Amino acid sequence: MNGPDTGGEDMREARVGEGTGRRRRGRGGRRGEKAMVPEAEFTSYYGKPILNPPVWKAFDVAGYFFLGGLAGAGSVLAAGAGLTGRPRVARALKISSLAALGGSTAALIHDLGRPERFVNMLRVMKPTSPMSMGSWLLAAYGPAVGAAAVLDVTGWWPRLGRAATAGAAALGPAVATYTAVLAADTAVPAWHEAHRELPFVFAGSATAAASGMALVAGPVGETGPMRTAAVLGTALELAASKALERRLGIVAEAYATGRAGRLLRAAEILSVAGAAGAVFGGRRRAVAALGGAALLAGSACTRFGVFHAGTQSARDPKYTVIPQRERLRAAAG
Amino acid sequence: MGSLVGRNLLADAEPGTAPRMGFFTDTSVCIGCKACEVACKEWNAVPEDGLEFTGMSYDNTQGLGADTWRHVAFIEQDKPMGQADSDMRWLMASDVCKHCTRAGCLDVCPTGSLFRTEFGTVVVQEDICNGCGYCIPACPYGVIDQRKGDGRAWKCTMCYDRIGVGMEPACAKACPTDSIQYGPLDELRERAAMRVDQLHELGVDEARLYGHDPDDGVGGDGAFFLLLDEPEVYGLPPDPVVTTRDLPSMWRHAGMAAATLLGGLAAVFAVHGRAGGGR
Ligand code: SF4
Numbered sequence: 021m022n023g024p025d026t027g028g029e030d031m032r033e034a035r036v037g038e039g040t041g042r043r044r045r046g047r048g049g050r051r052g053e054k055a056m057v058p059e060a061e062f063t064s065y066y067g068k069p070i071l072n073p074p075v076w077k078a079f080d081v082a083g084y085f086f087l088g089g090l091a092g093a094g095s096v097l098a099a100g101a102g103l104t105g106r107p108r109v110a111r112a113l114k115i116s117s118l119a120a121l122g123g124s125t126a127a128l129i130h131d132l133g134r135p136e137r138f139v140n141m142l143r144v145m146k147p148t149s150p151m152s153m154g155s156w157l158l159a160a161y162g163p164a165v166g167a168a169a170v171l172d173v174t175g176w177w178p179r180l181g182r183a184a185t186a187g188a189a190a191l192g193p194a195v196a197t198y199t200a201v202l203a204a205d206t207a208v209p210a211w212h213e214a215h216r217e218l219p220f221v222f223a224g225s226a227t228a229a230a231s232g233m234a235l236v237a238g239p240v241g242e243t244g245p246m247r248t249a250a251v252l253g254t255a256l257e258l259a260a261s262k263a264l265e266r267r268l269g270i271v272a273e274a275y276a277t278g279r280a281g282r283l284l285r286a287a288e289i290l291s292v293a294g295a296a297g298a299v300f301g302g303r304r305r306a307v308a309a310l311g312g313a314a315l316l317a318g319s320a321c322t323r324f325g326v327f328h329a330g331t332q333s334a335r336d337p338k339y340t341v342i343p344q345r346e347r348l349r350a351a352a353g
Numbered sequence: 354m355g356s357l358v359g360r361n362l363l364a365d366a367e368p369g370t371a372p373r374m375g376f377f378t379d380t381s382v383c384i385g386c387k388a389c390e391v392a393c394k395e396w397n398a399v400p401e402d403g404l405e406f407t408g409m410s411y412d413n414t415q416g417l418g419a420d421t422w423r424h425v426a427f428i429e430q431d432k433p434m435g436q437a438d439s440d441m442r443w444l445m446a447s448d449v450c451k452h453c454t455r456a457g458c459l460d461v462c463p464t465g466s467l468f469r470t471e472f473g474t475v476v477v478q479e480d481i482c483n484g485c486g487y488c489i490p491a492c493p494y495g496v497i498d499q500r501k502g503d504g505r506a507w508k509c510t511m512c513y514d515r516i517g518v519g520m521e522p523a524c525a526k527a528c529p530t531d532s533i534q535y536g537p538l539d540e541l542r543e544r545a546a547m548r549v550d551q552l553h554e555l556g557v558d559e560a561r562l563y564g565h566d567p568d569d570g571v572g573g574d575g576a577f578f579l580l581l582d583e584p585e586v587y588g589l590p591p592d593p594v595v596t597t598r599d600l601p602s603m604w605r606h607a608g609m610a611a612a613t614l615l616g617g618l619a620a621v622f623a624v625h626g627r628a629g630g631g632r
Contacts, residue, residue, distance in 0.1 A: 065426060065588030066409045068416055074490040075499045096615060100622040105629065133484015133504020137464075140483045144465040148364065148597050151487050152463035193611035200610070201603045205461055205596050206490035212596055215603045219610035227614060245618075245625040252617055334490060341585045344592035 062345065064337040071207055073334040080131035082327035085199045086320045087124035089226030090233060091117040092196030093253075095165060097230050097246060099189035101238075102182070109238030109246070110185075111172050116233045117188065118169040121162060150202040161195050164188040196226035203330060209340055210274040210333035211326075217267070220260035221326065225319045227253025228291055232315025235298055235308045247302040250315055254295040257322065258288065270342050274333035275325070283325030290318030364459055364469060373473030374516060375538035376525065376576035377545050378447055380587075381552060381560060383532040385411055385445035389423040392527035396512065397422065400500075410443075416588065417448055419500035422509040423524050424448045426587050434557075434581075446587050447524070447533060450475070450496045450509035451564055452575030453595065458488035458497050458508075460597040466506075473538070473575055474511040482506055493571065493593035511535075511576075538575060545579060557581070563589065570594030 064070075074081075098113035129138050141155040164187035171181030200222040204215035211218065231250035234243050261284070265272040275284060297311025333339040393399065402420035407413050410427035417424045426446045434442035452474045459467040459475050466481035467488060477488075477497075484504035488497050497508040512522035516535075520526070525535035534541060545562055552560035559581050564574030570593050584591050 063583060063585045065416075065428070065586065066407075066412075068588055070495050070585070070588060070590050072416075072418065072489050072492065072495040072498045075486045093614060093618075096618050100618055104622050104625065105627045131486070133486065133499055133506075134482070137481075137483035140464040140466070140481055141485070143481070144463075146460075146463065146465070148460040148600060149463045149487070150600075150603075151461065151485060155463060189615075193614040194607075196614060197607045197610045201600075201607045204603050205600055206487075207457060207493040207593075207596050208490045211490075212599070215599055216606050219603075219607040220613065223610040223614040227618070242628055244628075245621045248621045248625065249618055252621065256613070256617075330490075337585070337588075340590055344590055345585075348592050 062338050062341045064341060068337065069335050070337050070340040071334045073331050074206070074208065076327075077131055078324060078327050078331075080127040082320075082324040084124045084127040084131070085203075085222070085323040085327070086225075086229065087120040087127065088199050089196045089222060089319065089323070090229045090316075091120035091124065091165065092161075092192035092194070093223075093226035093230035094120065094233060095161075095168070095185075095188035095192035095195075097234055097249065098168070099185050100245065101234075101242065102185055104245070106238075106242035106245075109234050109242040111169075112237035113230065113234055114165070114169040114172050114185070114188075116230075116237060117165050117192075121158070121165050125158065125162070150198060150205050154198050154202060157191065157194055157198060161188060161191040164191060193223070197223050203326070206330075207340075208330045208334045209271045209343060210268075210280075210329040213268050213271050213343070214264050217260045217264035218326070221257055221264065221322065224253045224255070224257030224260060225291075225322045228257060228295070228315045229253075229319035231298070232294060232312040232319070235302060235312030235315070237312075240303050240305055240308050243302065243308065247298040250298040250311070251295045254291045254315070254318075257291065261288075261322075269346075271333060271339050274336075274339060275329040278328065278332050280325045280327075280329035280332055283321045283328060287318045287321035287325055290314045290321060292318075294318055364456070371471045371473075372537040372539070373575065374511065374536065375452065375473075375541050375574075376449060376511070376522070377534045377536075377541040377579070378449065378576065379532050379534065379545070379548060379579045380444065380446035381532075381548075381557070381579055381581060382530045383425070383445040383447055384530055385425055385427060385443075386529060387425050388527040388529060389447050389524035389533055390414060390421070390425060392523040393423045393509075396515070396523035397510070399507075417450070417494075417496045417508075418498040419503075419507040422449065422507075428582070428586055430582075442581075444581055444586070446578065446580065447528075448587070448589070449524070449576050450511075451494055451571070451577070452509075452511060454567065454572030454575065455595040455597070456571070457491035457493060457595045457597060458506075460595065460600075461487045461491040463487060470513060472511070472513075472516055474513065474516075475575075476510045476513050477506055477508060479505055479507070491596055493590055493595065495588075541577075545577065548579060552579075570598070 094113045094117035098110045101110035129135050146152040164184050167184035168188045197219045200218035203211040231246040234246035294311045294314030301307030412427045414421050414424050428444040430442050456475045466478045482505040500507050521535040525533045563580050564577035567573035
């Protein structure tokens with residue numbers, strides 16, 4: 021079943037089929053990239069992708085990942101702030117979580133080919149479909165987040181408000197991380213292969229974003245914990261991203277090149293700058309706002325970067341063929 | 354009742370309703386006439402999706418998608434064919450939805466629009482599909498796609514309307530060389546094994562089956578193939594895996610990440626204490 025298909029033999033065989041699928045050589049990429057992944061030969065059908073790339077629109081779906089993270093982690097921060105006597109930042113975060121959830125739901129519906137059939141999302145409950153589970157999760161989280169914000173602002177029924185805040189905080193972490201499963205549960209190499217690290221990247225990125233929102237919208241006297249959280253979130257995101265790049269072999273290239281590479285480098289710079297601003301200047305209004313904005317922008321860049329890494333990896337057959345060939349070779353011993 | 358536990362009610366066929374039906378596409382006798390492509394389009398009223406000159410040998414449909422449910426691939430190679438007296442061979446192969454035993458598209462569909470029929474095939478119910486697009490990157494073969502202007506996902510149904518009344522699918526019916534064979538999957542697998550042996554005896558050593566193995570990453574294909582070269586030469590993935598195989602691990606990692614987020618932030622608030630107390 022498997023003749024070795026390498027070297028000149030392969031070149032000749034795929035005379036017509038080679039197309040654009042072969043790797044370009046001598047690309048001046050990032051340091052260490054070449055040493056990390058040796059040049060590999062592979063065959064394709066005229067360089068055509070094997071997968072049909074996602075038809076999701078970047079703005080909708082990456083935006084949804086970002087806003088979902090902002091809402092989810094924001095709910096946890098809001099509950100913590102409320103419990104520790106920081107009511108003004110708690111209220112700001114409840115409002116931002118509600119707004120972010122509204123935005124993310126709108127993005128999700130806008131991305132549908134048949135938006136008017138949105139309610140079909142709740143037609144069944146399927147554990148094998150992260151999108152189904154996510155729809156149900158949002159159906160539970162939405163009312164909690166809405167009640168938490170509205171009851172806080174109006175001051176009505178404080179006990180119900182506290183319960184809603186707690187409920188939103190309990191579901192928030194799931195809202196922030198399930199989107200990583202949503203992406204990973206596909207045949208897209210850069211997403212599927214990263215299924216272990218991606219939830220941690222998203223958890224860190226969500227924490228950084230929500231902390232950034234607190235710094236922008238909350239009074240500096242109340243944002244001490246969020247400044248610490250900004251650092252921890254950024255650290256988690258960066259550590260998980262590095263682990264991902266190390267483990268992914270050739271597929272990691274999709275994260276380092278093209279638009280994805282540019283976005284993820286920008287994300288790194290923005291997040292680190294934002295976290296640094298939070299720690300060193302977070303008590304000054306202007307610095308806190310700037311740092312917070314940088315954290316938010318960094319988180320958005322991360323989500324768009326991950327999104328584009330996925331579409332890039334789906335469009336190039338090498339990311340599908342080479343890892344599968346390696347797996348077959350390893351299985352054959 | 355006991356038998357229901359552990360069975361995915363939405364992804365499996367009702368047991369014991371009908372034998373599982375399938376396609377065996379023997380590419381060694383494909384002549385590249387594209388009768389299957391045409392018959393499929395006609396019977397299923399699939400819209401025209403561009404007739405371009407691609408320069409890819411005789412291929413102008415390029416690949417499977419929302420509006421191409423059979424696709425004939427053409428590959429020109431500097432290589433002898435069996436013991437034939439020629440230095441060149443021309444591979445042709447009619448590709449189609451694999452109707453996977455473990456179908457990624459079906460598993461991830463959030464509306465239940467994609468379902469498993471009584472024939473073991475995988476079909477989209479177009480009156481339910483809301484165009485979420487999740488099935489598209491979930492398919493490891495690049496089969497299903499979104500129809501432009503329509504918004505919903507479309508793919509081969511193995512002519513669900515025809516096989517329901519005992520007819521064979523349009524492509525198999527139209528194929529003049531029986532390169533496309535339709536029938537009970539068990540029978541097709543036996544026939545395919547015999548055909549490979551026959552070709553090996555004739556000296557066509559490179560003949561091999563693809564998608565026939567119930568132990569592969571998708572649990573075997575309902576539509577499988579006899580190929581004369583590596584799968585990727587035809588644009589097929591060499592070792593496809595249904596993405597949901599790793600779903601338990603994905604949920605586990607997401608759970609750990611969510612717990613890290615919650616625990617980490619709880620610790621942060623604990624360390625900082627009440628406002629005014631610490632900093
Ligand atoms: S080949 Fe793709 S579209 Fe066809 S059943 Fe398998 S996963 Fe679904």
